[in-house]
Amino acid sequence: MTHVPPPFDPELAAALELIKDMISPGLTLDEIAEVRQGPGIRMLAELDLTMGGTFEVEDRRVPGPEGAPDISLLICRPAAPETPGPRPVIYHVHGGGMVIGNNRVGVDVPLAWAQALDAIVVSVEYRLAPEHPHPAPVEDVYAGLLWTADHAAELGADPERIVVAGASAGGGLCAALALLTRDRKGPQPIGQVLMCPMLDDRNDSPSTYQMAGLGVWDRTANETGWTALLGSRRGGPDVPAYAAPARAEDLTGLPPAFLDVGSAETFRDEVVAYASRIWQAGGVAELHVWPGGFHGFDGFAPQAALSQAARAAHLTWLRRLLGV
Amino acid sequence: MKELAGRLTALDPDAGAAVRVIAYFDRLAESRAGLEALVRGAAVLAGCPARLVDPERRVHVRVETDGTRRDTGTPPDPAWPAVRLGPDGTGMLWLERGGDGAGPAGSVSGPAGVAPGGGGDAEHGGPAVTVLDSRPAPAAAPGQVPVQPIPSVVDAVILERAAGAVRLVLDRTRGRAPAHDPALVETLLDATAPEPARLHAARRLGLDPTAPARALAPLNGRPRVIPDAPEAGSGNRLPPSASLQETEGTDRAPANVSADRPELPGPPLTAGRLGVGSAVPVLELPRSWAEARTALRFTAEGTPWDPGPRAVYADELGGVSLLADLVLPGSEPPPDVRALETAAASAPWLPVTLHAITYTSSLRAAAAEINVHHSTLQERLAHAEHLLGWPIRTPQGRLRLHLALTMRRLARP
Numbered sequence: 001m002t003h004v005p006p007p008f009d010p011e012l013a014a015a016l017e018l019i020k021d022m023i024s025p026g027l028t029l030d031e032i033a034e035v036r037q038g039p040g041i042r043m044l045a046e047l048d049l050t051m052g053g054t055f056e057v058e059d060r061r062v063p064g065p066e067g068a069p070d071i072s073l074l075i076c077r078p079a080a081p082e083t084p085g086p087r088p089v090i091y092h093v094h095g096g097g098m099v100i101g102n103n104r105v106g107v108d109v110p111l112a113w114a115q116a117l118d119a120i121v122v123s124v125e126y127r128l129a130p131e132h133p134h135p136a137p138v139e140d141v142y143a144g145l146l147w148t149a150d151h152a153a154e155l156g157a158d159p160e161r162i163v164v165a166g167a168s169a170g171g172g173l174c175a176a177l178a179l180l181t182r183d184r185k186g187p188q189p190i191g192q193v194l195m196c197p198m199l200d201d202r203n204d205s206p207s208t209y210q211m212a213g214l215g216v217w218d219r220t221a222n223e224t225g226w227t228a229l230l231g232s233r234r235g236g237p238d239v240p241a242y243a244a245p246a247r248a249e250d251l252t253g254l255p256p257a258f259l260d261v262g263s264a265e266t267f268r269d270e271v272v273a274y275a276s277r278i279w280q281a282g283g284v285a286e287l288h289v290w291p292g293g294f295h296g297f298d299g300f301a302p303q304a305a306l307s308q309a310a311r312a313a314h315l316t317w318l319r320r321l322l323g324v
Numbered sequence: 325m326k327e328l329a330g331r332l333t334a335l336d337p338d339a340g341a342a343v344r345v346i347a348y349f350d351r352l353a354e355s356r357a358g359l360e361a362l363v364r365g366a367a368v369l370a371g372c373p374a375r376l377v378d379p380e381r382r383v384h385v386r387v388e389t390d391g392t393r394r395d396t397g398t399p400p401d402p403a404w405p406a407v408r409l410g411p412d413g414t415g416m417l418w419l420e421r422g423g424d425g426a427g428p429a430g431s432v433s434g435p436a437g438v439a440p441g442g443g444g445d446a447e448h449g450g451p452a453v454t455v456l457d458s459r460p461a462p463a464a465a466p467g468q469v470p471v472q473p474i475p476s477v478v479d480a481v482i483l484e485r486a487a488g489a490v491r492l493v494l495d496r497t498r499g500r501a502p503a504h505d506p507a508l509v510e511t512l513l514d515a516t517a518p519e520p521a522r523l524h525a526a527r528r529l530g531l532d533p534t535a536p537a538r539a540l541a542p543l544n545g546r547p548r549v550i551p552d553a554p555e556a557g558s559g560n561r562l563p564p565s566a567s568l569q570e571t572e573g574t575d576r577a578p579a580n581v582s583a584d585r586p587e588l589p590g591p592p593l594t595a596g597r598l599g600v601g602s603a604v605p606v607l608e609l610p611r612s613w614a615e616a617r618t619a620l621r622f623t624a625e626g627t628p629w630d631p632g633p634r635a636v637y638a639d640e641l642g643g644v645s646l647l648a649d650l651v652l653p654g655s656e657p658p659p660d661v662r663a664l665e666t667a668a669a670s671a672p673w674l675p676v677t678l679h680a681i682t683y684t685s686s687l688r689a690a691a692a693e694i695n696v697h698h699s700t701l702q703e704r705l706a707h708a709e710h711l712l713g714w715p716i717r718t719p720q721g722r723l724r725l726h727l728a729l730t731m732r733r734l735a736r737p
Contacts, residue, residue: 010357014365017347303368303391305361 005210006264009292015301016215016294025213027221029130029228032099041100047108049076054115062147065139072125073144074103076111077156082118086158088322090114091148091189092123093141093177095168095296097198097217097225099129106167106299109195113165113315117324120157122148126173130228134243137229138176142186145177149187161322163191168217168296169225171197175245175274178254191321193314194259196267196295197274200246201226201234205269215265215294222266246270251277256284258317260310262293288313342481345369349485359493363387363417366486370419370479375400376490378415381498382530382551405475407483409491417487419479498530505529506546513539513547515610526606536603541616543597543623552603595634597623602639615639618648621734628672631679632733647727647734654737660712660728661735667711674711675729677704681716682726 008016022040035041049057055076064071081087090110094101103123110121124144127136145164152159164174171194178192203226208219226234226244233239241248257278261271268289275287290297290306298307352365359376364387366374375386377400386395400406400418409415475483511517511525526533531551540548599620601612615638622641624632638645651658657665668674680690681701691701705717715721 007355010352010355011361011364013355014348014351014357014361017351018344303364303389305364305391308391 003210005214007292008264008294009306011304012292012294012297012301019300023216025215025218027224029224036100047104051111051115053079055079065143071140071144074123076121078118087156088119088161089148089157090119090121091145091162091164092121093166093170093173095170098137098169098229099225110165113318116315117318120155133231134229138173138242141173141177142180145187162189163193164189165193167195169198171195172199175199176242179241179245179248182253189255191255192257194257196261197271199274200270201230201239201244207268208266211266217266217295219266246274251281251283254283258286260288262297263289263291264293265295286317341478345481346485349489353489353492359385359490360393362486362489364391366482370482373420375418375420380414381494405479405483407487409487417483509547509549512549512609513613519607522607531606533606537606537609538603539601539609539613539616541599541620543620549609598635600635600637618645621648624733628676631676647730651731651734655735657735658731661732663712664728664732674708678725679729682729
């Protein structure tokens with residue numbers, strides 16, 4: 001099999017030139033602490049969460065999973081709602097390879113949707129691996145969803161119209177969340193937005209080999225993230241689907257999914273496979289493979305033509321889903 | 325792992341940022357990115373809209389800082405940092421920074437570009453905009469005419485690298501010298517050439533295949549084709565025929581046409597006689613070319629011996645154009661033309677005087693046109709009638725005179 005990678009989109013290749021000193025494709029366990037403190041994450045958290053006054057912003061501590069510490073929810077509600085009555089909720093789960101990030105990271109994306117859709121954003125803070133291996137992250141994410149659904153009235157939210165959304169590890173956690181709520185008969189999201197989601201701990205698809213050493217998240221980094229989450233179980237026979245949704249045998253009964261991924265990234269094949277398996281299980285999914293996109297390209301280079309197309313696709317899918 | 329690349333460059337303006345700018349455009353050029361991607365790169369890295377305009381090649385691309393393409397017809401501000409694409413071309417790349425009294429755009433952010441807790445770009449809903457350098461432009465001293473501010477180091481590097489990459493793309497995709505290739509014009513004017521070949525030639529020449537164009541037939545020089553429809557907001561219009569109706573009393577030569585219309589492709593037209601075909605769809609340019617050649621025969625040198633318009637529009641000739649088929653170049657001139665030649669030989673003032681009375685609406689205006697007293701004109705006309713042998717102060721006589729003057733040009737070898 002050829003390991004020649006697909007070329008990056010020209011604009012995205014140029015964007016990589018800008019960030020290559022800041023972000024390298026590989027990440028090892030002993031670099032995690034440094035990256036957590038690094039300028040990349042710091043800058044991501046430096047965001048006007050009110051979006052110029054559109055949102056009222058609140059940090060809320062709510063109960064975590066049973067026997068675990070409280071978790072923190074970032075709640076952004078329209079300051080001057082366009083419509084009366086309960087509003088849809090974007091329940092956002094941040095990325096960061098399961099090992100870095102906070103609930104500010106990447107929240108500008110759902111905030112932009114919420115601005116267009118007159119919706120509420122709830123972004124959950126979850127405990128990170130390796131200090132907190134599976135199931136701590138996904139259980140925190142589940143606890144936040146439970147609280148949000150239970151307190152919908154208080155938030156002015158419609159508990160029947162919660163969309164879970166996340167990129168990278170956040171996308172993987174959203175896919176896991178959809179499986180968990182199905183199996184536990186918990187609050188049922190009406191849709192799942194899985195942007196370049198991290199789904200498969202086996203790290204052995206052709207795209208993981210093709211993109212080794214390239215982009216911003218290669219198979220070394222991927223192994224680091226999954227090993228932090230799963231320890232020696234990573235890649236073995238007994239990894240639960242709630243940790244790595246690609247391991248799920250049953251993909252029936254899931255909410256409609258939007259999945260997208262770049263053609264030039266580690267996760268390409270696992271995302272395409274996951275979408276195919278949803279269809280094979282009789283489910284509803286929309287899949288976009290953006291040619292020449294690297295991992296998380298629309299966040300790193302939002303101005304690029306391909307990023308604009310991807311972001312437009314997110315929003316049009318949400319409009320169709322929510323009927324707004 | 326989602327981050328915002330642009331902001332990372334904000335950490336170090338000047339030297340470090342310049343290095344990144346160079347790497348950015350080198351990479352775009354390497355992967356053969358298109359014009360919009362290059363202009364977008366300039367806009368994103370500079371943190372202000374960027375605009376590329378090359379009228380000769382009919383290129384107009386404007387991209388805002390959020391990466392969206394938004395072209396506009398508003399004229400560029402002379403205060404914007406800009407770079408010319410080539411020494412003799414019309415192409416320019418601008419960074420729409422400052423000017424218009426709005427103050428330098430960079431002043432919205434501190435010199436370091438991003439400070440913790442701030443620096444996000446509220447306008448576009450995300451911290452996606454890079455401000456590489458935000459030093460304000462130098463202010464003009466009181467009483468001085470403000471000069472174009474010297475661009476910051478980073479702006480200068482952005483302009484230089486972006487323009488370099490743009491040049492490569494234009495040369496690759498639009499041809500190095502779009503309107504100078506005589507073979508393309510020849511194809512375009514050749515009714516027997518296949519339509520796809522003619523459409524291809526039109527595009528290579530920078531013509532919009534859906535817009536009307538005119539063929540030009542200069543007496544000395546190769547055939548030319550010019551677009552007829554003005555570009556929205558560019559203010560470049562084909563000049564009205566009146567400005568081309570040269571008479572011996574004016575010093576405007578058709579050469580001035582090109583100065584009026586910077587979009588005119590190719591080298592400037594030299595002074596001299598010019599036939600202009602009617603505006604037609606590009607596939608009908610062979611007809612416009614035939615008309616232009618006919619119109620050329622109605623032109624005059626604009627000299628005392630051969631007064632009259634140096635440029636003639638075919639679509640203004642009307643039925644007069646039928647004369648072109650009756651009086652062939654170099655043929656035996658009709659008797660009225662022979663009479664004119666004989667008269668002119670004995671009275672050098674005669675051609676200009678007779679032209680003036682056929683091209684003005686009154687004898688008074690004709691006298692003013694050729695700078696003689698009204699009574700002098702009357703004396704000349706009486707003398708001319710005697711030499712010609714027919715009256716020229718009656719409507720019928722003036723028509724006969726007008727036809728004779730016209731046929732005189734048509735009969736030229």
